Amino acid sequence: MRDEMISQDGQPVISIENADMFQWDDAADVVVVGYGGAGICAALELVENGASVIAIDRFNGGGATAFSGGVVYAAGTDIQRQNGVEDDPDNMLKYLRLEVGDVVQPETLKRFCDQSAGNLQWLQSHGVVFGTKLYTGKTTYPPEGYFLQYSGNEKVEAYCRDAKPAPRGHRTLGRGFTGNKLYRALRETADRSAIRKKLHTIVQSLVVDGDGRVVGVAALELPAAKHAEHQKYYDKFPPTAPFKESKAETASKAARVMEREHGQLRYIRAKTGVILSTGGFVFNLDMLGQHAPMLSKHYKTMMRLGTLGDDGTAVQLGTALGADTVGMDAMFVGRVQSPPAALLDGILVNQTGDRFANEAVYVGTLGRAIAAQPEGKAWLIMSTKDIRKAMRQVATDGLDAFMRFGAPAMLNLMLGGTKRARDLDVLAEKCGINPNRLRQTVRRYEDMVRNRHDDDFSKLKDHLKSLGNGPYVAMNVSLANRYSFITFHTLGGLALEEATGAVRRADGSTIAGLYAAGRATGSIPSRTYISGLSLADCVFTGRRAAQSCLREAEQDALAPA
Known part of the structure; x- marks a missing residue:
């Protein structure tokens, strides 16, 4: 029965x-x-x-954790203090309010921030080892040998006006993506x-x-x-x-x-x-x-x-x-723009020729912006000088960085439908973009480069650079381009009673x-x-x-x- x-x-x-x-x-x-x-x-x-x-x-x-970058977000940690980083849970809270909004109750987000350093220590007590060397640049994932990073949009102007920028991404010690190291340490403890x-x-x-x-x-x-x-x-x-x-x-x-x-x-x-x-x-x-x-x-x-x-x-x-x-x-939705860092110097436009994002924001912020464009189509417009610089960076960033970031960028450049032209009108025609609108977009961008401030998307000054007078390159970064290597995963799931983690119904009962x-x-x-x-x-x-x-x-x- x-x-x-x-x-x-x-x-x-x-x-x-x-x-x-x-x-x-x-x-x-x-x-x-x-x-x-x-x-x-x-x-x-x-x-x-x-x-x-x-x-x-x-x-x-192991799940997705074992394949992840092995990065844990936390504030007020010993590793931060070792690097002279002044940060605390309250500052982390100010930043995360900008990122996650009201997706959880304010007291839940505060509790998450307050417990973040303790949870990192809990992982360490269960065998997880985090590296300590600080990387201060803007990148999707820190170069080999670096383990504390600005792992989100902390340094973007729109965010740092309200929260002091601090590196909070603590990467598990190891080479390459180190989520497998993090999970293996926990699993060894669990197996005992x-x-x-x-x-x-x-x-x-x-x-x-x-x-x-x-x-x-x-x-x-x-x-x-x-x-x-x-x-x-x-x-x-x-x-x-x-x-x-x-x-x-x-x-x-x-x-x-x-x-x-x-x-x-x-x-x-x-x-x-x-x-x-x-x-x-x-x-x-x-x-x-x-x-x-x-x-x-x-x-x-x-x-x-x-x-x-x-x-x-x-x-x-x-x-x-x-x-x-x-x-x-x-x-x-993730679109890796850097490394190589030279690709951050270009501008992203949609099929109508409009710029729609800060090219130097976090990979997930950028990917989400691309996915929101009509038919998920987008182009990265650059000068040929930027492309040559990117290729030099790819050649000198080390083997692991080349395999994870450089090679995909070069494959897209060679096989992803890249367009080249000596002037913007011809480039627009090849991309199927309205040439008048593309010229207007580039003209406005060049004005902001001269004024040293991105009024539209607050791009970092380090990457606010002129596209020059040609020749130009347009790299296809659309969802339908398999060589764009755009990634995605789901974020939502079961609703919870946030004090306990109990699964709740729509009426609030658990x-x-x-x-x-x-x-x-x-x-x-x-x-x-x-x-x-x-x-x-x-x-x-x-x-x-x-x-x-x-x-x-x-x-x-x-x-x-």
Whole structure:
């Protein structure tokens, strides 16, 4: 009878009368669904405070965290003080108010800032090592050997008028993108703990009792003999691999077939609560088409910054119980403009010939601006002198920087539909832009260069440079250009009661026994995104959900029988 309650294709909610009378396959105080950055932080917080934990992951764990830059956003840290940086949570709060607005309650944002240095120390106490050398330039990701950076728009004039600029991006020690180092350190600590892992296990349903409380999950557990084959589908398509999207969809479908054919149904009890931390939904094309049709249309020519596990599981499970969502149409869209730094000296125009953004803003701010243009079309107009300078920079920035940033820029220049012309009229014709409007745009820009101030977008003076009198180059940075290497991932998710991390309904009530953390939620990075904010939020929301479960267990223990 029990095994007839759920099909292999799953149903999002299973109702039982009494959890104590139900036949479970396993049990723990808390079940954590999704063992990436937020999930592992929650599990560690729980187990170190006496709770029993079962951590479940569809694949081998790590999620997007393991592929990230390994940057954590924090203020008032020892690393800042070592570099003579004067910063504190109040200053961080002033800046983040400009970035995230009212996406969370003011007291939540303040708590996030106040706890940021402590959360960084918590990571360090669990084996994560952060580098200390300060990089003061403007770049998407610091050069090798540098680990403290201005990782957002802190130095942009529109922001620094209200908040003193400070480098708050703390990069995990290592070469290249170091999210794998951060996650590996946490995983090594977790593997020495009492956390019990169920990997290659796919949660299909939440189990609720007669009172409507979440008391467990139903999941398909793959046999150990299938783990390696299942993991191969995941490993073949890391988020930063280009030209992968169609093949990744095929792999995702093959993984689902394996899960249905070989998964063994298991019911796992959560005596105190379930924490959903399965990431976003960038690999769920149905959800993507519903909430971000422009990106869904162009997904084959873009790069989804997520893993096959970013399949929207948490949102689907939560909303089946009436959960509200936040920011589901909010997306991070990233266009790397620098390095090479010389590309910041050009101007971005849309198909009508209008300049539409500060070319030196954060990668996510720039990408979002491109995505907002008609049909997602945009051009970077430069002088040939700027191009030669960019090529020299690419040649001298080191191998790792070349592979991650220089090579994509050069590929776009050579294969992405770049246009060249001796004068602006011919260039406009080649790009399909109105020549009169392009001339007007360039004329206004040159006036601002002479006046040493960008009245339109407050571009940094270091990159406010003349385009000269030709020849000119127009680099195609449109969404439909696969060589533009524009990235994206989802930002929104389940709505939370912000003091506890409990999943809430639209009427403000919470779903008993259900919590969420990380990218599965509509938390601090759910409207906009800067480097380090998501990992910092994973620690903040993961530990918050765990602490709420611990308090609930303590209250249950004190309640009269």
